[in-house]
Amino acid sequence: xxxxxxxxxxxxxxxxxxxxxxxxxxxxxxxxxxxxxxxxxxxxxxxxxxxxxxxxxxxxxxxxxxxxxxxxxxxxxxxxxxxxxxxxxxxxxxxxxxxxxxxxxxxxxxxxxxxxxxxxxxxxxxxxxxxxxxxxxxxxxxxxxxxxxxxxxxxxxxxxxxxxxxxxxxxxxxxxxxxxxxxxxxxxxxxxxxxxxxxxxxxxxxxxxxxxxxxxxxxxxxxxxxxxxxxxxxxxxxxxxxxxxxxxxxxxxxxxxxxxxxxxxxxxxxxxxxxxxxxxxxxxxxxxxxxxxxxxxxxxxxxxxxxxxxxxxxxxxxxxxxxxxxxxxxxxxxxxxxxxxxxxxxxxxxxxxxxxxxxxxxxxxxxxxx
Numbered sequence: 176x177x178x179x180x181x182x183x184x185x186x187x188x189x190x191x192x193x194x195x196x197x198x199x200x201x202x203x204x205x206x207x208x209x210x211x212x213x214x215x216x217x218x219x220x221x222x223x224x225x226x227x228x229x230x231x232x233x234x235x236x237x238x239x240x241x242x243x244x245x246x247x248x249x250x251x252x253x254x255x256x257x258x259x260x261x262x263x264x265x266x267x268x269x270x271x272x273x274x275x276x277x278x279x280x281x282x283x284x285x286x287x288x289x290x291x292x293x294x295x296x297x298x299x300x301x302x303x304x305x306x307x308x309x310x311x312x313x314x315x316x317x318x319x320x321x322x323x324x325x326x327x328x329x330x331x332x333x334x335x336x337x338x339x340x341x342x343x344x345x346x347x348x349x350x351x352x353x354x355x356x357x358x359x360x361x362x363x364x365x366x367x368x369x370x371x372x373x374x375x376x377x378x379x380x381x382x383x384x385x386x387x388x389x390x391x392x393x394x395x396x397x398x399x400x401x402x403x404x405x406x407x408x409x410x411x412x413x414x415x416x417x418x419x420x421x422x423x424x425x426x427x428x429x430x431x432x433x434x435x436x437x438x439x440x441x442x443x444x445x446x447x448x449x450x451x452x453x454x455x456x457x458x459x460x461x462x463x464x465x466x467x468x469x470x471x472x473x474x475x476x477x478x479x480x481x482x483x484x485x486x487x488x489x490x491x492x493x494x495x496x497x498x499x500x501x502x503x504x505x506x507x508x509x510x511x512x513x514x515x516x517x518x519x520x521x522x523x524x525x526x527x528x529x530x531x532x533x534x535x536x537x538x539x540x541x542x543x544x545x
Contacts, residue, residue, distance in 0.1 A: 211350070212240040212287040216278075216299045218264060218271075220393060221471030222498075223339075224249045225359045225478055227293070230343040231259035233355045242287065244278075251452040255362035272298040282306035291346050292316065292325065300325065312346055336496040358501045359478040361456050371457035378444040379418040384463035384545050386411060389472040390431065391423045396469040396493035399486045399537075405435040406534035407466060407541075412438060414538075416545050417463070422455060422472065423447035464544050466537065469498050477501045484508065484540045486532055506540050508532040 213234060217224055224245055231241045235258035243253060247263035254261075268277040275298050282290060283306045290306065292299045292313040303311050304323035313320040314328045321327055328345045340357030348354055375385065390404035408419055421431055425448025432445070450458060456475055459465055465476040465483040476483045482504035487495050495507040510532065 211238065211289070212242070213289045213291060213346075214282060214285065214287040215241065215243045215291045215293070216264075216296075216303060217243065217245040217293060218296055218299060219245075219294060221249055221252070222469075222474040223293070224252045225361070225471065225474040226339045227343055228252070228256065228258070228359045228361075228478070229340045229355065229357050230347060231256070232360065233344055233347045233352060234350075235259065236355065237352050239352075240287075242285075248452070251456070252361065254453065255364060256360070257362075275299075275302045276305065278302040279305040279307075282308060289350075292320070293343060295319065312349070314342070314345065332492065332497065336491045336494060338499065338501070339497050340501070342497075358480075359474055361475065361478040363453075363457055363460060363479075367453055367457045368460060371454055372461060374454075375418075375420075375444075375458070375461065378446075379420070379442060381418060381442070383442065384417045385458075385461055386417045386419050386541060386545070387422060387459055387462040387465045387467075387472070388419060389422045389465065389467040389470065391427050392468050392470040396498075397488040398468045398470075401430060402434045403534045403537075404466070405431075405438065407537045408435065408438055408443070410534065410538035411541060412441070412443060414542055415442075416542065418442045419444070420458060420462075421445045421447060422450065422458070464541055465500075466541060469493060473498070473500050477505070482506070482544065484537060484544070486537065504544065506544075508536060508540060 215227060217227065227243065231243065234241055241259035242262060243259050244262045244264050244267065247265050250261050250263055253259055264271050264278065267281045268274050279302045282303065287308065289310045289312065290303045290308055292303055294315050295317045297319055300313060300316060300319055300323045303325065311325045312328060313325040314330060316325055316327055328349060330342050330345065332342065338357045340359055341354065344354045388404060388408055390401055392398045411417055411419055419442060423431065428445065428447035431447060459472065459475045459481055460479040462481055465472060465481055467473050467483060467485055469485065469487050473483055473485050477500040480502045482502050483500045484506045485500060487507050487509050489509045495509065499505065499507055
């Protein structure tokens with residue numbers, strides 16, 4: 176009786192909500208008519224969204240329809256992608272997660288054959304649960320994934336770490352679809368690449384190789400200190416062998432200037448806040464090498480087959496085994512386990528790699544590739 180009342184409420188709300196119905200029509204899947212239609216619900220970081228693209232490609236190759244729901248900020252990841260459509264969660268449920276019931280309504284009306292919630296996200300798990308759809312899956316959903324009656328896919332990462340581009344394909348395997356390459360992908364239009372090439376020529380004239388240095392992060396791994404990134408930039412600049420672009424959002428510009436005021440303006444473009452997400456992708460696509468930690472830009476480089484020099488923690492759950500750049504020539508610099516505070520069991524959130532690797536090692540690794 177409770178469920179019948181709940182679903183009657185959803186249906187009544189949907190019939191009266193014309194804006195909602197327009198949102199549904201925007202997905203070009205109203206309602207789902209495909210034999211297999213997966214909706215992936217994500218509300219996390221840029222890198223996680225990029226690493227979802229291999230799953231979409233794998234399923235689409237066998238005729239699946241894939242719709243990805245996530246933050247509006249990451250819509251650029253899926254632009255021009257032939258394997259999936261993208262829907263901003265803010266469009267479906269304004270003020271999400273406050274009114275997550277609207278996401279439940281949207282799922283119920285769309286009627287996909289399957290729903291997948293990667294990671295543990297309580298609001299998304301409950302929204303999936305209250306949609307009333309029968310084939311609902313989760314990965315790393317913890318106890319809540321089971322309490323909300325999702326089919327829980329076990330990753331086994333604690334015992335056998337593997338790349339996250341492969342982990343998400345556990346769903347495909349559960350559906351009987353063979354796994355494909357875990358390498359992510361981003362599709363750039365020729366005009367996007369040409370536009371950024373013109374900006375590069377204006378900001379950094381010359382033909383020296385371009386090095387993209389992204390010193391900022393938003394993840395849970397340990398990260399190189401900002402002043403150490405500035406030391407790397409200084410050594411590269413003094414070598415005179417490359418053009419350097421510093422990337423980040425506008426709010427991060429002052430943080431960079433605070434530690435890098437000693438750098439000369441020659442062959443240096445501080446692009447923080449000057450690039451859209453798609454322009455950042457196009458810039459990375461033209462770089463000889465990217466310098467960064469375990470962050471979204473690392474996976475942008477992987478998707479565009481651009482090598483990187485990345486400073487990463489050796490602890491299994493944040494190690495290169497799970498998060499590395501899959502491009503040929505990519506290098507991961509990490510401390511020995513004896514120099515890792517996490518391995519020693521210390522309560523460290525971010526050690527800053529105070530025991531190495533050091534700036535000169537990073538600069539040397541980059542210059543050998545220039």
